[in-house]
Amino acid sequence: MIYSVLLVGVGLASQASAACSRAMLQEAAATYIRAQAAGQSNLLTLDNNNISYMENDTPMDIKKGVLSQPITIDFNRSLHDTTECITSTELSAATNKNPYVINTRILFTDGKISAIQSVVADTGDWAFNAAGQLSWTKKEKWDPIPEGKRDSRAVIKAAGDAYLDSWGDGTVKVPYGTPCARLEGGMYTGDKSPTTNTCKMPEFPKPFKITNRRYVIDEEGGGVAIFNDFPFIDKTKPNGTSSTNTLRVEGGMIRYIHEITVCATKNCGR
Known part of the structure; x- marks a missing residue:
């Protein structure tokens, strides 16, 4: 079709x-x-x-x-x-x-x-x-979640939002799973310690808020893709550059995170 x-x-x-x-x-x-x-x-x-x-x-x-x-x-x-x-x-x-x-x-x-x-x-x-x-x-394994074990849309969205909110506020509790691995561009954290949580991000200098969040939530796939404007990273676009964060959530806990971020200048000028 x-x-x-x-x-x-x-x-x-x-x-x-x-x-x-x-x-x-x-x-x-x-x-x-x-x-x-x-x-x-x-x-x-x-x-x-x-x-x-x-x-x-x-x-x-x-x-x-x-x-x-x-x-x-x-x-x-x-x-x-x-x-x-x-x-x-x-x-x-x-x-x-x-x-x-x-x-x-x-x-x-x-x-x-x-x-x-x-x-x-x-x-x-x-x-x-x-x-x-x-x-x-x-x-990575992103197999369908069995029907009786699927998280609700609200739980999946909240996990993704908590992850992004924690970048500007270190007191936000993020439901990281164990293990949890992050793929940022081509850099992978799971190879360093594949059985532990290696997803946690450092807190960025304030004020820091990720805006223009647009969601795709898939309960069967246990995933949420958040298209957003990522501030700070690109020196030429301090208000935010195009970025996506796609998360796999299992039993309310984050298992995988993928980040794709576009730069206006090579390597965002860093």
């Missing part, structure tokens, strides 16, 4: 229709992956070029973005939010001529794609190492 699109302003694109089927979202994510591999955005847009499309928080022509480039995709993982009708797909393209790590939200309104929002990281972005990212992400 190929999805037609609906013209929606960027300001409205974050408001997705509720209650769609998991099968529909899975097929949409699969279609997106095929479109990116082929460099054929028309697989998603058909003959309608007015889709709301953003890369790294910047509106642009979908025919001029990364979706117009065929990319060798080495690995992918998706979350499916059936309550808000949104998918999130993380792509690892380490063997592509120009390596990428991409996380893309696809939003639906009335059963049709209304917006595509991608965070696209490549050489020069924060801690970027596509080969390292690919190696570690393939080793």
Whole structure:
């Protein structure tokens, strides 16, 4: 099934229709992956070029973005939010001529794609190492959570928010699991102590608040992807640069964290 699109302003694109089927979202994510591999955005847009499309928080022509480039995709993982009708797909393209790590939200309104929002990281972005990212992400287990053991949306969201809030307030209690591993760009903490919590982040200088949070929550997958504006890290964009944090939550505890952060200057000027 190929999805037609609906013209929606960027300001409205974050408001997705509720209650769609998991099968529909899975097929949409699969279609997106095929479109990116082929460099054929028309697989998603058909003959309608007015889709709301953003890369790294910047509106642009979908025919001029990364979706117009065929990319060798080495690995992918998706979350499916059936309550808000949104998918999130993380792509690892380490063997592509120009390596990428991409996380893309696809939003639906009335059963049709209304917006595509991608965070696209490549050489020069924060801690970027596509080969390292690919190696570690393939080793992780993000299997479906058995129905009787699934956390609620509220629990999954609260875990993600607590993690991000703790960066600016060290008193926030974060439900880290044991073990817990963080993949930041291509840097992995789980290899240092794979049986303990290595996810805890240091507190950043105040004032520090991560804003513009946009969520994709998947109870069956035990995951939440939080697209956000990460302040402090990029010296040229102190109010925040495009970033995503994707967390795996099991039994209310954080098991994995993936971070992708884009830099305006090489390595965010650090």
